[in-house]
Amino acid sequence: MxxxxxxxxxxxxxxxxxxxxxxxxxxxxxxxxxxxxxxxxxxxxxxxxxxxxxxxxxxxxxxxxxxxxxxxxxxxxxxxxxxxxxxxAFREGLKGILEKEFGVKVERWVERDKEGMVYDHPSDIEVDIAVKDGKTILIEVSSNIKASDIPIFRRKAEFYEKVTGVKADRLVIVTPYADDKALEMAKKFGIEIYTKV
CATH class of the missing domain: 1.20.5 (Single alpha-helices involved in coiled-coils or other helix-helix interfaces)
Structure with a gap:
């Protein structure tokens, strides 16, 4: 500049x-x-x-x-x-007590449901059976029971009757927990639930 x-x-x-x-x-x-x-x-x-x-x-x-x-x-x-x-473990304990103390014969019954009567598809059906003096009790042992489990147990009983020709005198579920709907439905179907709740 x-x-x-x-x-x-x-x-x-x-x-x-x-x-x-x-x-x-x-x-x-x-x-x-x-x-x-x-x-x-x-x-x-x-x-x-x-x-x-x-x-x-x-x-x-x-x-x-x-x-x-x-x-x-x-x-x-x-x-x-x-x-x-x-x-x-609970099933084995129950079986031991019933057999030794009360003379009740307890066995695990397993049969193939080929037609899917219980679960709507072919499957093995398992249930515990207690027999004394000609009376048959079907027992379901489970860690918890929901309302949807009740009709399944009922169908197991019907399947057992169809296969063996023996109608169970009592249906019993043993569980530490069952929800309110399950308890209500079981009562309606004549199923006994033994639980802490």
Whole structure:
């Protein structure tokens, strides 16, 4: 820049208020634009960091959900296994007491239901039978009983009668837990439920 141009520029800055404000505004605007550029870079980086964090959080959530599902499956399997083992132990204990103390013969009856009378498809049907003085009692031992289990037990009794020609004198369910609907339905069908509830 020539010295004449500099002097003219400085003179305008001193004497012309409008020119002075225009130059100040331009200088300020340039500074603001520089700052905005810096902030925009920081915002872009922040946005990238937030997107990465969101991806990491989603992955963590997926991993946690998979972990919870695995734990739930293992607990369910353990519960089912414990329930079956408990039912078997209780069944053996009941059989021992009834046979030794009361002279009741108890046996496990298993028969193939080829027509699907009980479960609507071919399956093996199991039920405990107690016999004394010519009276037959069908016994179902289960870790818990729902209302939907009652008609199944009733169909087991009908299947037993169809196969053996013997109508059970009593139908008995032994369980530590039966819901209210199951108790109500059992009463309606003449099925006795022995439970702690």
């Amino acid at each position: 020539s010295s004449q141009l500099k002097q003219r520029f400085l003179k305008l800055l001193k004497e012309d208020e409008e020119f002075r404000y225009a130059v100040a505004g331009l200088l300020g605007l340039e500074e603001i634009l520089k700052r905005l550029d810096r902030h925009e870079e920081q915002l872009v980086k922040l946005r990238e960091d937030m997107n990465k964090l969101r991806e990491d959080m989603n992955k963590l959530r997926e991993d946690m959900n998979r972990g919870f599902e695995l734990i739930e499956r293992r607990i369910s399997a353990l519960g089912a296994r414990w329930g079956l083992q408990t039912e078997e």
